[in-house]
Amino acid sequence: MSLILKIVAVAAIFxxxxxxxxxxxxxxxxxxxxxxxxxMLLPMFLLISFGGILLVFGYALGYMHLKNIGSLSQYRWELSGGGADTLSSPL
Structure with a gap:
């Protein structure tokens, strides 16, 4: 069960x-x-707010189960960096 919650935490952050x-x-x-x-900015504000709620939920859940926020930040940067490389390489 703990592995599933760790995956949910990283997925919520991503x-x-x-x-x-x-x-x-x-x-x-x-x-x-x-x-x-x-x-038209109101729907975008709501989306950004929802994204922020997911980020806070993911970090809180991950911190409860990993007991280390540094590893969560590392996962986030690795996922974001990999996505940025994939998106920017064709440009």
Whole structure:
């Protein structure tokens, strides 16, 4: 059971980070095209808030089961770095 909770913690951190980044990208693109329409920022704010909740949940769950927040940060940076390399390599 402990292994499953560790996987859930890392997945929550990864999904929270991904949702926040995607919402920021969508908001910046739409805000630039719409000429500054503020009403479209509310859904993006809600997405970023949900991503933040997932991040806090993942870190709290991981800290309870790993007893070390440094290893969680290392997983997060490895996953984010791998994703960034994959996305930026075609560019």
């Amino acid at each position: 999904l929270g980070e991904a949702i926040s980044i995607i919402a920021e990208l969508i908001a910046s693109r739409r805000f630039g095209k719409a000429g500054g329409d503020v009403t």
